[in-house]
Amino acid sequence: MLRIGFILPSSEYLYDPFRGDPHTHFQILTVLEQHFENAIKASLIDLRGIKKEFSIYHIPECDVYLYSVYTLDSSEQFAIVKKIREQYPKSIHIAGGPHITVYQEDALKIFDSLILSDGEYSIIQAVEDIIKSSLKKIYEQKVPVDINKFPFPRKHYLPKSAIARKGLMTLKNKTGYDQILGTTVIFSRGCPFACSFCAMPQMRQYAPGQRYRKPELIEEEIEYLKKYYNIRGLNVLDEIAIPYNITAAREHLKAIQRTNIKWRGQCRVDSLTPEMAQLLKDSGCIAMGLGVESASQVSLDYINKKITIEQAKNAIRLLKKYDIEARIYMIIGLPGEPENIFDISWEFIQETDPDWVYLSIFTMRPGTEVFNNPKKFGIKEIKTDWDKTMHMYGRYTKEIPTLSFEYEENAPWGKGLSSENIIKNYMTLQEKLKANGFGPI
Numbered sequence: 001m002l003r004i005g006f007i008l009p010s011s012e013y014l015y016d017p018f019r020g021d022p023h024t025h026f027q028i029l030t031v032l033e034q035h036f037e038n039a040i041k042a043s044l045i046d047l048r049g050i051k052k053e054f055s056i057y058h059i060p061e062c063d064v065y066l067y068s069v070y071t072l073d074s075s076e077q078f079a080i081v082k083k084i085r086e087q088y089p090k091s092i093h094i095a096g097g098p099h100i101t102v103y104q105e106d107a108l109k110i111f112d113s114l115i116l117s118d119g120e121y122s123i124i125q126a127v128e129d130i131i132k133s134s135l136k137k138i139y140e141q142k143v144p145v146d147i148n149k150f151p152f153p154r155k156h157y158l159p160k161s162a163i164a165r166k167g168l169m170t171l172k173n174k175t176g177y178d179q180i181l182g183t184t185v186i187f188s189r190g191c192p193f194a195c196s197f198c199a200m201p202q203m204r205q206y207a208p209g210q211r212y213r214k215p216e217l218i219e220e221e222i223e224y225l226k227k228y229y230n231i232r233g234l235n236v237l238d239e240i241a242i243p244y245n246i247t248a249a250r251e252h253l254k255a256i257q258r259t260n261i262k263w264r265g266q267c268r269v270d271s272l273t274p275e276m277a278q279l280l281k282d283s284g285c286i287a288m289g290l291g292v293e294s295a296s297q298v299s300l301d302y303i304n305k306k307i308t309i310e311q312a313k314n315a316i317r318l319l320k321k322y323d324i325e326a327r328i329y330m331i332i333g334l335p336g337e338p339e340n341i342f343d344i345s346w347e348f349i350q351e352t353d354p355d356w357v358y359l360s361i362f363t364m365r366p367g368t369e370v371f372n373n374p375k376k377f378g379i380k381e382i383k384t385d386w387d388k389t390m391h392m393y394g395r396y397t398k399e400i401p402t403l404s405f406e407y408e409e410n411a412p413w414g415k416g417l418s419s420e421n422i423i424k425n426y427m428t429l430q431e432k433l434k435a436n437g438f439g440p441i
């Protein structure tokens with residue numbers, strides 16, 4: 001029997017690594033178990049919360065180790081491979097994920113094989129090749145996988161306590177929701193847009209656009225979570241929780257409604273119409289996060305967000321009207337920001353009065369258009385110190401952000417802000433938000 005372990009790194013840079021679930025891992029492990037049945041033993045090696053120097057003591061011996069490498073944890077994951085190879089020299093190491101997709105050559109010095117793009121068919125092929133001793137260096141899926149052909153991801157790889165937890169559904173204005181037993185889910189892949197700060201367009205070059213699970217499969221997945229985990233609330237992690245196609249959106253939301261669950265999610269500001277807000281409300285949606293990103297239209301245009309400030313204001317109004325908590329995502333430090341970005345951001349927040357503001361500082365991730373084409377965005381230098389690309393600071397403690405890039409003084413839109421100014425704007429706005437009840441919950 002082939003022992004396959006999927007490594008989940010410490011995620012120590014997250015305030016609470018147990019707020020999210022490892023969906024990539026669940027998906028690949030479920031596919032492997034369904035295909036190979038008793039010929040393999042598939043497990044999740046959960047290193048969250050464990051100090052990096054002690055990780056090896058928590059890693060059981062396997063024949064094959066899998067990794068999904070994000071930029072922020074790339075150095076940790078590379079170090080784990082090295083340690084495991086010392087301990088179990090015959091082990092085979094296979095990686096996928098955004099970071100290795102960009103740095104394939106370097107990654108091949110560390111891993112035995114890489115999985116690029118959708119991984120369902122590729123991992124089955126790779127395991128079959130391992131059994132035949134003919135593992136290839138690269139498996140690349142060039143035709144989008146139909147996600148409805150695969151089972152929904154099972155969660156039995158972790159203890160029940162790590163799946164069903166309280167505190168995921170907390171609301172600002174209503175009590176009792178913090179006690180709801182919740183978990184996170186993801187019903188789709190991808191996004192039809194190409195924002196210049198997002199790593200996905202490059203990763204999904206062979207599978208552009210949005211793919212959703214069929215409504216009946218969504219219903220089936222939620223019923224499974226209710227039955228085995230007693231789940232009553234869902235944090236839906238899809239980038240766009242509402243399908244762009246209106247007919248599909250109706251069916252999607254009605255499927256969720258039939259399960260009688262409470263849920264929260266995120267969507268684009270241009271997804272919201274009065275009909276959609278009503279459907280959301282009826283489907284049990286209690287809070288929605290909106291990608292507002294900036295109070296500067298110039299910045300929105302630079303990052304190719306394809307929305308207007310007016311659309312953002314309308315979307316917040318609509319959510320509030322339908323009694324759905326309106327949470328907004330904003331970023332400080334984007335290209336195109338004027339000198340008075342702090343003032344216009346605060347004015348926007350005061351005028352629209354969202355329930356909650358998630359504030360990030362702009363970070364540079366490989367694979368994004370800004371990273372590949374910095375000149376276009378007035379960026380003079382990008383450092384590849386990946387550990388310094390965290391985008392959320394000071395939500396709970398007083399950390400000081402660092403930036404891994406710098407703007408030209410004479411940027412294409414005018415004066416580029418200095419890194420000191422960006423950090424100051426970010427910190428002052430974060431303080432102002434905290435002091436005025438915009439977070440954190």
Ligand code: B12
Pocket residue numbers: 009011014019020021022023024025027028066067068069070071072073094095096097098099115117118119120123186189190197198199200237238239365366367390391392
């Ligand atoms: C859900 C999600 C999360 C969840 C769960 C993440 C997880 N590890 O499963 C949570 C909330 C925990 C999370 C946290 C973070 N995330 Co996140 N997240 C996403 C999101 C929206 C979906 C990912 C997902 O689960 N999709 C469903 C699965 C099934 O699809 P998938 O991941 O693409 O995997 C498929 C293939 O890519 C491939 N594959 C990928 N890896 C591997 C590995 C192997 C071995 C194999 C065989 C196949 C394979 O096979 C899968 C099936 O086809 C993506 C954006 C996106 N749309 O993909 C961002 C994204 C992956 N996240 C990102 C970031 C930055 C983070 C955080 C660092 C954010 C933060 N500062 O808090 C943390 C990191 C936490 C961690 N160490 O895991 C970035 C990564 C960019 C980068 N260059 O690293 C992304 C791309 C968002 C973005 N647009 O920039 N995230």
